[in-house]
Amino acid sequence: MTLLAEMTRDELAARMAERPIAILPIGATEQHGHHLPLGTDSFLAEEYARRIGDRVDGIVLPTVPFGYSWVWKDTPGTVTVGHRTLEAYLGDVVESAERSGFGMLVIADGHESNVTTMKYVVRDHAARSSFPVLRLFYPKLSEILAEHLESETWHGMIHACEFETSLLLDARPDLVDMAKAVREYPPFSEEYAYGAEQLGNVSESGVFGDPTLATAAKGRAMFDALVEESVRIIQKARAR
Numbered sequence: 001m002t003l004l005a006e007m008t009r010d011e012l013a014a015r016m017a018e019r020p021i022a023i024l025p026i027g028a029t030e031q032h033g034h035h036l037p038l039g040t041d042s043f044l045a046e047e048y049a050r051r052i053g054d055r056v057d058g059i060v061l062p063t064v065p066f067g068y069s070w071v072w073k074d075t076p077g078t079v080t081v082g083h084r085t086l087e088a089y090l091g092d093v094v095e096s097a098e099r100s101g102f103g104m105l106v107i108a109d110g111h112e113s114n115v116t117t118m119k120y121v122v123r124d125h126a127a128r129s130s131f132p133v134l135r136l137f138y139p140k141l142s143e144i145l146a147e148h149l150e151s152e153t154w155h156g157m158i159h160a161c162e163f164e165t166s167l168l169l170d171a172r173p174d175l176v177d178m179a180k181a182v183r184e185y186p187p188f189s190e191e192y193a194y195g196a197e198q199l200g201n202v203s204e205s206g207v208f209g210d211p212t213l214a215t216a217a218k219g220r221a222m223f224d225a226l227v228e229e230s231v232r233i234i235q236k237a238r239a240r
């Protein structure tokens with residue numbers, strides 16, 4: 001794994017004959033309860049990208065720190081970008097990766113609300129170009145959660161929960177304060193599900209689920225499974 005930002009143009013040129021895989025981490029900047037930092041999704045995306053990069057000898061691009069975080073837009077510290085802005089931005093990154101001469105771009109996402117925009121970017125790009133682009137947001141997540149977690153998700157959402165907290169305990173334990181982790185399963189919000197309610201008005205702590213059960217060992221096991229499945233998908237696409 002190599003970090004693009006730390007390479008010189010000559011080092012990059014020496015790699016380009018092999019048409020290496022570029023990996024773009026994208027996260028978010030938004031509250032994650034009292035025990036996790038606002039950059040949780042970005043730190044996780046970066047670690048996810050680097051671990052994939054280690055396996056496929058990839059070149060990891062700088063992390064996109066902002067995503068579509070509308071649901072936390074009025075909670076201090078959130079930096080959200082609109083979905084059209086994000087779509088245009090990611091589209092330009094894809095085109096840059098293609099022009100640079102990479103063999104493939106893998107978008108490694110750590111924030112579920114970016115998923116729909118990523119899908120549109122990849123589909124629109126495929127209509128114009130044969131440059132392969134994959135969009136990965138924790139593949140086989142529900143199976144992995146079922147195997148490794150002791151707690152239930154809040155209606156399928158992962159946010160500051162046992163999953164994200166375990167992953168960050170493995171990736172960046174220095175940024176997790178387990179003494180401040182609280183369990184919260186707020187009542188289901190129809191205004192959120194079917195209307196335009198923000199999550200800042202749904203959960204008091206900002207947590208959805210039970211991070212008190214998180215451990216670094218679970219985080220490592222889940223990261224390993226996520227990376228394994230991601231590498232399988234990339235290698236299959238690469239062989240096409």
Ligand SMILES: [Zn+2]
Nearest residue numbers: 041159160164
């Ligand atoms: Zn998150």
